[in-house]
Amino acid sequence: MNNLRDWLEFLDRTKRLICLEGNIALEYDVLRYIEHFEGKQACFFSRPGGHEVPIAGGLLGQRQWVAELLELPVDQILPAFQRALKAPLEWNVVEQDSAAVHEVTHDKDIDLKRILPIITCHERDGGPYITSGLVHGLNLETGKQNLSINRLQVQGPDRLSILMLPRDLFAYYQAAEKLDKELPVTVTIGHDPVVELASQAIAPRDVCELTIAGALKQRPIDVVKSYTNDVHIPADAEIAIEGFIIPHKRVLEGPFGEFPKYYTGQDLLPYIRITCITHRRNPIYRVNNPSGIENVIIGGIPRESSILERMQLNFPNVLDVRLTAGGLGRFHLIVKIIKKQYGEAKNVIACAFGCHYDIKLVTVVDEDIDINDSEQIEWAIATRFQASRDLVIIQHGLGSKLDPSGDKRGLNDKMGLDATKYLGDDERFYVSRIPPSLGNVYDRLAKDSQSLASYLRS
Template identity: 30%
Template sequence: MGFREYLDDIDNKGLLKKVDIEVSKKLEIAGILKQMEPTPIIFNNAKESEFRVAGNLFCTKNVIASYFKVDPNDLIPMLSNAILNSSEPEIIKNAPCQEIIEQNVDLDKLPILFHCEKDGGNYISSAVVVTRDPDYGQNLDFHRAMQFSKSKFSTRIVRGRNFHTFLEKNDELDVAFCVGNTPNIMIAAATSVEIGFDELMIANALEPIKVVKANSVDLMVPAEAEFILEGRVFKDEKHAEGPFVDLTETYDTIREEPVFEVKKITHRKNAIWQALLPGALEHKILMGMPREPTIFNKVNETGVKCLDVNVNPGGCSWLHAIVQIDKKTEEDGKKAIYGAFAGHSSCKHIFIVDKDINIYDPLSVEWAMATRFQGDTRMVVKEKEPGSSLDPSAEPGTKMTTKIGFDLTKPLVAKGKSFEIAEFPKVDIKKYFNE
């Protein structure tokens, strides 16, 4: 299903809210989206642009699961399977994303949102970025980009990302920032796989896609995207980037980041700009969800049976993971902690729970901590290791952090009180009350 078809589909189901009055890309659209989160909204009358804007489209796992027509529990195996069985997308010549080829580049004509009061500028936050290295081939990832002229952005490129490796190697890179994508493409772009693996093949395995050669650069881009911003990123031409809200909902600092010069814009007829609120649910889901299969697989590799993983929004969908295991030996909890850290090295706190705990209910996890955990024997402390640069409490500049694993599983043999939740009698409640 393309982006457009998806909007039609949720509109037909009555799930898409419409704002028809004029709204500004400066603060207003982001404010409405945040207040209405997770309701999908289309803005039909953006003040500063001829284009419509849609946002809050894929804010929850339930929405993403219903897009793929699977149960939320099937998302981890679905993504693992797509990575293992990736496949080449179909290449086409006439693509919707190239219906209109703009003759001049003027970024002011696009509804690039100014999200929060202290932001450094208008930001693209939803773009899937395609680039290519002569040896490794194509790569997909996300890079926010702050507009600072009619044709230029500064774009945040975290060290260690494949894009960063490519740029260090090549000094300049052709890029395509693709806006208006469906979850198969967005999840694939957010997945970290070995360098040289074109994530469009993961997107295609999740749901078949078509790709087309970009208009002015030698890159294959999703044919049904709404907008393609083509151009070049320069390693040594830098510009201030920030402040901007990051995943933790706190402000990221201003840095000198590489310039992205837009040389060509292509788009669909009546194109719709995709908004994605920084630090909000949709951003969190896209960051955390692709880490769940990697944690799941690494825990299983330790010999402990992993049942489910939740990289939960309360932990910024990045810094915490709750891992459910089928405990068979007393060592399983600690083994699972080490496995989980191996599956997501940016994670700071790992919580291992039994199968009777609901990993999607923070109260249930807290209950396990309150009743099954002892700090002196059930905790693994990994002092000062490289963690996440996003964590405001990590050592500034070095991302060094203390990681902790909490084994919240109950002992296999209870020596004192029972660890089981007492069952109350089940009754037919309707019998007792007059409606």
């Protein structure tokens, strides 16, 4: 698998892609179809809104699909990400004119909506948004790059507003603004899905996520320098939007239906001045449902690996973690441990909150619980948790600014549940079971229901 097209062909061969024809409206309808089939089938729109550029969406609908993408068993996904975080692989630079993403160039009379089929997602959104753009930012102080997914609202033919949360790209922009300089960025759309996943890893500052993608693929990512700035981007991307984030200037952005399934309000945000758009000769425009299953998977799995790596440094007996779908792949974390000491689960809870500020609920369970099974997790809470002893509450901690239940400063209350068995009380928590037996339960299946019919007639 080398690019978006390879993945689409794979999904098609395995009967997990549907093609949609006709003039399906860019406003609402494209996302309506993607949301309907999400988790079951990916969608390919041949002429959305009458546009010549097709759209693809819903491409990572299940955790199992990620395992197939990486050619790994499902239980090896997080270890693979952990290895990649420890040993990033530097990229390989190719010539500008040889890159597929540079086959067609638009550097005059740029008009975003004429070139690209940009969709409007929700009924109250402030306008069309690019929802799957990977923003490659250049640190002017170190020359290093960062990769992130940011929401981008169309503000004009050659202008995109950008929401930057308090992470690496925002730090780059703050530093550039202090110097009264524009921040070079290039937005790419349509990639090998491994690059999308890597973009969400929690990596140290100035460790570019493209190098993590290379480590995941066990070969360097081919990159090419943008034409109008010094940012390097994946050479096999479908589309690239080059430009600069302007210092000290803001435009009105929003509302937008974000990943928690609620709208953010309007705010004044920085914007990108677009200097050039390049793309493949026949590009494919990638759409991500901002509040859908795919967004949970893309955001959740890389975060899980980073959180697990950090937690195991302090607690080697942490076996696995999972950011739940109900918690949107951000807010609710399940931690599986081999409990060894009294009070240890509460320390694990505190450690988890320190791994990422988005986390607001941590549930710690024993090694006998399948953390992919919500019923088993609920059973552990029901039978091993007492609020007066096992509940941890932290008031007014730093949380996600996109959590509608938090205050305007981004402060949230956080809760931890110790749903582990009590140490030294094995008999009390011995789980009832049917003793194992030789043979298969299907060995005694009758060929038909004749025995029932005979008994009822007797």
